[in-house]
Amino acid sequence: MVVTEKKFKDNDGHSLGGPRNKxxxxxxxxxxxxxxxxxxxxxxxxxxxxxxxxxxxxxxxNEVGLLPVGFHLDAYRMIFRDSAYTQSxxxxxxxxxxxxxxxxxxxxxxxxxxxxxxxxxxxLFSIFMILTMYFSAGLIPFFLLLRDLNLLNTFLVLVIPNxxxxxxxxxxxxxxxxxxxxxxxxxxxxGANPFQILVKIYLPLSTPxxxxxxLFYAVGRxxxxxxxLMFIDSAHSHLHPIQLLLWRLLQAQTxxxxxxxxxxxxxxxxxxxxxxxxxxxxxxxxxxLLLYPWLQRYFISxxxxxxxKE
Amino acid sequence: MxxxxxRFSADHQKHTLWARLFxxxxxxxxKGGGSVxxxxxxxxxxxxxxxxxxxxxxxxxYIPMTFMWAAFSDFTIFxxxxxDNAWVGLDNFRHAFTQHDFLPAVRNTxxxxxxxxxxxxxxxIILAILLNELKFRKFKRFTQTVLYMPHFISxxxxxxxxxxxxxxxxxxxxxxxxxxxxxxxxxxxxxxSYVMMGIWKSAGWGTIIYLAAIAGINQELYEAAxxxxxxxxxxxxxxxxxxxxxxxxxxxxxxxxxxxxIEFDRPWVLRNPAVADQADVLSTFIYRRGILxxxxxxxxxxxxxxxxxxxxxxxxxxxxxxxxxxxxxx
Numbered sequence: 001m002v003v004t005e006k007k008f009k010d011n012d013g014h015s016l017g018g019p020r021n022k023x024x025x026x027x028x029x030x031x032x033x034x035x036x037x038x039x040x041x042x043x044x045x046x047x048x049x050x051x052x053x054x055x056x057x058x059x060x061x062n063e064v065g066l067l068p069v070g071f072h073l074d075a076y077r078m079i080f081r082d083s084a085y086t087q088s089x090x091x092x093x094x095x096x097x098x099x100x101x102x103x104x105x106x107x108x109x110x111x112x113x114x115x116x117x118x119x120x121x122x123x124l125f126s127i128f129m130i131l132t133m134y135f136s137a138g139l140i141p142f143f144l145l146l147r148d149l150n151l152l153n154t155f156l157v158l159v160i161p162n163x164x165x166x167x168x169x170x171x172x173x174x175x176x177x178x179x180x181x182x183x184x185x186x187x188x189x190x191g192a193n194p195f196q197i198l199v200k201i202y203l204p205l206s207t208p209x210x211x212x213x214x215l216f217y218a219v220g221r222x223x224x225x226x227x228x229l230m231f232i233d234s235a236h237s238h239l240h241p242i243q244l245l246l247w248r249l250l251q252a253q254t255x256x257x258x259x260x261x262x263x264x265x266x267x268x269x270x271x272x273x274x275x276x277x278x279x280x281x282x283x284x285x286x287x288x289l290l291l292y293p294w295l296q297r298y299f300i301s302x303x304x305x306x307x308x309k310e
Numbered sequence: 311m312x313x314x315x316x317r318f319s320a321d322h323q324k325h326t327l328w329a330r331l332f333x334x335x336x337x338x339x340x341k342g343g344g345s346v347x348x349x350x351x352x353x354x355x356x357x358x359x360x361x362x363x364x365x366x367x368x369x370x371x372y373i374p375m376t377f378m379w380a381a382f383s384d385f386t387i388f389x390x391x392x393x394d395n396a397w398v399g400l401d402n403f404r405h406a407f408t409q410h411d412f413l414p415a416v417r418n419t420x421x422x423x424x425x426x427x428x429x430x431x432x433x434x435i436i437l438a439i440l441l442n443e444l445k446f447r448k449f450k451r452f453t454q455t456v457l458y459m460p461h462f463i464s465x466x467x468x469x470x471x472x473x474x475x476x477x478x479x480x481x482x483x484x485x486x487x488x489x490x491x492x493x494x495x496x497x498x499x500x501x502x503s504y505v506m507m508g509i510w511k512s513a514g515w516g517t518i519i520y521l522a523a524i525a526g527i528n529q530e531l532y533e534a535a536x537x538x539x540x541x542x543x544x545x546x547x548x549x550x551x552x553x554x555x556x557x558x559x560x561x562x563x564x565x566x567x568x569x570x571x572i573e574f575d576r577p578w579v580l581r582n583p584a585v586a587d588q589a590d591v592l593s594t595f596i597y598r599r600g601i602l603x604x605x606x607x608x609x610x611x612x613x614x615x616x617x618x619x620x621x622x623x624x625x626x627x628x629x630x631x632x633x634x635x636x637x638x639x640x
Contacts, residue, residue, distance in 0.1 A: 136617060
């Protein structure tokens, strides 16, 4: 990790074009270009945030750009008063935490034994695992299996069937390989068993990759939508993650708007509903975005190592 | 006494046989001698750790492959036990190919993937090279943080944003441009919007792997180029790009190998009734006809077709890359 960061610094410092303080007009053109990129990336998010905080009249007059007009929190108040949203938010939080714990435990316990060069069957296991990256049975056989296992419409169907990602295992193993083998050997001489070596030596030295993969699994679960749509029916709405709820809301809105445009007026679809929709989008996104800055300082080195090694 | 002796010698023989089988373990093991017992004593915990992961891969990745039986048998909801259904050969494939919406789904899948490849694949490379040229360190870090962000936003949320921004009359972009472009409701425009949203969401994140590759370039190469009088642009062309070529090739092979596959979330949440003809791809076809309409056998056949084509494409792409002198993925 230290090595990687140093590399980045070197690269930042004087990778190209001689001494780093000498700046040409090109450097400022580049800055302008990236300011444009940052704007393109940020503007849609800012617009949604602004809409969620604006009042109905301003929204129906299309006055809201990047800043809220007539600031108020009504939409958020309404959402937090609605038990369906709060229930789904809690459920998604609980689901994400559970899924991350399960996935991380399994990923560690797959990656660690595979760092032992002299473990019999290690190669075989790797091939067995990596083949599944390139060939899959497809959705229908997977669905039929889950049905036969009675996993449909259960909590576990959102946790277990996609708990492991081969890519993440490879990243973690690559990181484990960077830990000096002499540490392992010294511990073995002291009589430590593999489990103790993992818990006392490897895991404490692996913060970057642990943070990175936690983030990956958490994002995957929080943003996951297809499995809930396919494997949980509408009778089990207590198992609906926030993304599924949001999608249903967006669908309903589209239909209402289509109806309104065709002349079935009467519904006030312009004002508060729009800020409600925007607020729902914000609420479905912010929790996972909050996680990102905390883990960001780790994930660059975490991802980078895995990428370079493989 | 003699009985005990013979038992010991039998044990001993078994020992040496196993020891021979596990020879490398005996030679390389740091302690525990050469016996099987010693090897297992040192490693049983490692095997124990692998039990659950192995069970995971067997149950959720390999057993579904046996359920591909659905694609080769006449599976209906009237006979719920899958393996009781008779083999019908390739009937389901024939049946699938004659569906009126099958070929359009194949065409749309290939078209969207092709455009993603042509327009989306170079973006992270360009951004990474330019980011590497940025000399203002804090600004660079800030830019990276912002550019990575869309990766953390779900497609459902992106589709919600798209409704607000790209709507014909009230969408912000149309208001800003003073136009009425049907970004989401005209087929061709929709395809364009689909690709652009993909770039918006993943181009920044895609730079990570290239930035890592660039960070690994030996600085002496740049210094040598400078000595030879290369300017900045020439250094990019003659040093940076050749050095990240292996990374590009590997990612290209993987992309080519999944041309027939397509994610589900993105086309499903971005579609709307007005663009049903352009937005229906194989993943959404399988979901609609299979899970929603219970046509398991026909859609399982489509899935098998898709997986088969992808394996062929992957192997071919890898072969071409190796012929061209690149490393390939295996």
